[in-house]
Amino acid sequence: MVDSNLLRRWEVFARERIGAFALSQLVIGIGLLMAWCILFGLSVEEVSATRHAARGEGVPGTFTAHRTECGEGGCSWHGAFTTGGTFQLILGDVELRGDSGRAIAAGESVTALDVGSGNFVQLQGGPPEWKKPSDIAIFTTIVGGLGFGLNTMVVWGVYWTRASPAARRRQARERGHGRERWGRRARPGSSAVRVQVARSKRKSLAGVVQFLSLVALLLLFVPIWKVFNTEVTRAEVVAGLWAPVFALVLVGVAVQTLRLVLARPRMWVTGDEIVLRDPLLLWKVLRIPRVDIAAIHYGYEPRSGPVEGDVVQVTPFLEELNLVLQMRDHISLPARRLRWGNWFWVMLTLRDLKPQTAMPQRGRLVRRLCLRVKEPRRVAAELDRWLAEGEASPRPAPVDQAHDVPVRTYRGAGAKRIKLKGRLARPVLAEFVNEGPGTLRAWLRRTEFGQGIPVIGCGPEESSTTTVLDDRQISHKPLTRRLLHVEAEGRWSVTISGPERARGFTGSATGSGTEVLSHQGQPGIAVVTVTGGRPYQVHLRGPDLSALTGCVPVAVGSPPPGDESAPPPSTFALPERAMLQVRTSDADWRIDVTPLQQADADLAVPAGEREAVSVPPTGHVRPFEHSIEGHRTAVVRYLGPPGPVLFRSGDAFGLVQLDADLVPVRALARPDGDTKVRLRSHALLQVTGGQGTWSLVEAHPLYSPPHRG
Known part of the structure; x- marks a missing residue:
């Protein structure tokens, strides 16, 4: 029984190494063909001479025996x-054949025939x-078969890497349209992103040496031919026809080798396209x-399995690539034949037992274009930012004023249940006066005897307290009726309305207890500070009071157990026209907003100094490239190349992606442990949550985080 480990090792060896023997197969095959040419001429000469001997044909003469072997x-x-x-x-030294063991003495002369071979003569009347x-x-056939077989394996492997005939015919029809060569006219005047396409000098030199080895092997065939073929026969000429054919094939390789050495690939990035010249x-x-x-x-991990059909590596070598352009749909490349x-x-x-290659091929449809560039981190980050400039950011849907909530006021004393009937297209604002x-x-309860959720608690004789009533807090389905249960020791009133009755503010706001605010200023970074050692929550809602993605709540603050000091301030992104709900119990709070243009000024910090900025002042965007950490909510900007980032949050923090106007786009991670997310360069992120620690670490395989002692 064959060992399974041995089979597995052979499979890995065959998958990763056998393709590397292609050049060796070609060289050995050519060497065998060179030997086959000489052996073929000798074989034809031997068979022809023996046939003449069998027929008794030849030039008569005398053979004088000198020695025996x-x-x-x-x-x-x-x-x-x-x-x-x-x-x-x-003829000076020839062999006598056909003597059939006849006794011949040294110096004796016998009658023989010259049958056309320079190696032997035939005893007249003797058997062939x-x-x-x-x-x-037989030996000539074996050598020739091995030579042609090895070369056929190489040709077969190259042949089966091509695209389908239909795809090649389709591109051949498109070849005549827009015949734009790669000369100076095709070069853009300038590039928005500085990109230098790299090509391994060591592998280029190795490729040139390998090509020259084939040329040297072919040139070596000429003196070998002259040494072993003093008289060239027609059979030898026919057998040696492969040499000029192969020399003609190498002319194209020579031209491509000159292009490899003299014409380096270039890449330009213009306002609306990428131009690649190779x-x-x-x-x-x-x-x-x-x-x-x-x-x-950023980066490309070559797979050990089969080559994906829609992936093309723009390189003639098996080298490490570091930049990938992923297309929305398949495209065809103007690849050379x-x-x-x-x-x-x-x-x-x-590289495989199954002939496959990721080089550009005529007719092959491509979804991912892999390249090797210098400074790949910078190039990937700038290209991703260039790509984002051409994408339209999703805008929040405008508030439908046709569904404004009518203002209704309910009054009562002590404990009372208020029935709120009708479907609510969106949450409503509730203003309580105690x-x-x-x-x-x-x-707020779903049924009369349901437990419900607490929505507010206000102290005695407060002027007014506002909060948000949302059916989604008590049911996942639309409701036609809900109950508001109020308990107090005196008279009270509740006013139900839309968001237009919320208190507006621009740069800063102060208050006490629970309240809903309307932000009237520009998008910015807000910092909420609560005094008195009381816990608090901040909910971020849209202009129509609907919850924004991943931002209910956006910040949670509470002092450590046994500590009556004020909880640390929380930082969060505040879009334009956003509704802000502060929930706390009899505590004073303050909100300060820094416009985004000022809060994002840390982008001007040089790349080498960004990691030295541990905790920027509150109200600012914290930039990071490799890693960042914190113990409270923050707004951060990722400056590294597009790729995976590991978000470690424990059970306290979440991660939300923001657009350029600080509007939450989607929730990337929830407070449930470590999450690997894929970020674009210069992405704005909101870390939501409250107490504990969090960190963001680049998780790309090409980046190794530094070890801490």
Whole structure:
């Protein structure tokens, strides 16, 4: 029984190493063909001469025995052969065949025939000897079969890397449209992002050396031919025809090798497209409109399995790539034909038992374009920002004024249940006024005997307290009726209305207890500070009081157990026209808003100094590139390349993505442990939550976080 570990090792070896033998197969195959040419001429000569001997054809003469040589097949005489007639020709050292063990003494002369071979003569009247010609013919067939077989394996592997015939015909029809070469006219005047496409010098030199080794091997065939073929026969000429054919094939490889050395690839980024120029792999420039690009990825992990059909690596080598352009739909590349020399680079990139390559091929449809560039982190970040500039940010839906909530006031004393009938298209604003000496408390219930949720608690003789009533807090389905249960020690009133009755503020606001505010200023970074050691919550809502994504609540503050000091301030993003709900019990609070243009001024800090800024002042956007951590809510901006980032939050913090106007777009992580998220460069993020610690660490495989002692 075969060991399973041995089979697994062979599978890994075959998947990763066998393709690297393609060049070795080609070199060995050419060497065998060189030997086959010589053996083929010798085999034809031996068979033809033996056939003449069997027919008794040849030039008569005299063989004089000089010495005998013995081997595994027996002994044979060697000597000189002299033709008869007026003009005598002498063959110095030839073998006598057909003697059939006849006793011949040294110096004895016998009648023989020159049958056309320079290696032996045939004893006149003797039987032909077919063993040596048969052995030479069999050995010649084996050598030729191995040579042609190895070369056929290489050609077969390169051939099956091509796209389907239908795809190649389709691109051939498109080839005549827009014949824009890669000359100076195709180059843009400038580039919005400085990109330098890199190509390994070591691998380029290795490719040139490998090509020159094939040329040297072909040139070596000429002196070998002259040494072993003093008289060239027609059979030898036919057998050696592969050499000029292969030399003609290498002309295309030579042109491509010059392009590899002299014409380096270039990449430009204009206002609305990316222009890629690679004379080695593309016959004209490749223009990719910005609207066709879905994402930019930093780094590329080559898979150990089969090559994906829609992935193309713009490189003639198996080298580490670091930039990926992901398309929205399949595109075709103006790739060069294999017959013009690129078969050599495809051969060098074969890596599987199943012939596959990720090099650009004519007719292949592509979704991901992988490149190797210098300064990949900077290039990926700037390209991602360039891509984001062309994308339209989703705007919040405008508030439908046709569904304004009518203002209704309910009055009562002591404990009372208020029935609020009708469907509520959106949450409503509730304003409570407590005229009694005690504390007023209210619960929103789904049914008359339901437990409900507390919505407010206000002290005695407070002027007014506002809060939000939302059916989603008590039911996942639309309700036609809900109950508001109020308990107090005196008279009270409740006014139900829309968001227009909320108190507006611009730069800062102060208050006490629970209240709903309307932000009338520009988008900015808000900081809420609560005094008195009381816990608090801050809920962020839209202009129509609907909860914003992941921001209910956006900040939670509470002092540590046994500590009566004020909880730390919380920082959060405040969009324009947002509704702010502060929930606390008899505590004074203050909200200060810094406009985004001022709060995001840390972007001007040089990249090398960003990590040194541990905790910027509150009311600012905290930039980070590799990692950042904190113990309270914050607004951060990711300055690294697009890729995965690990958010460690425990059970206290969540993560929300913001757009350029600080409007929450989607919740990336909830307070349930570690979460790996994929971020774009210059992404704005809101860390929501309350107590504990959180961190954001780049999780890209090309980045290794520093070890802390």
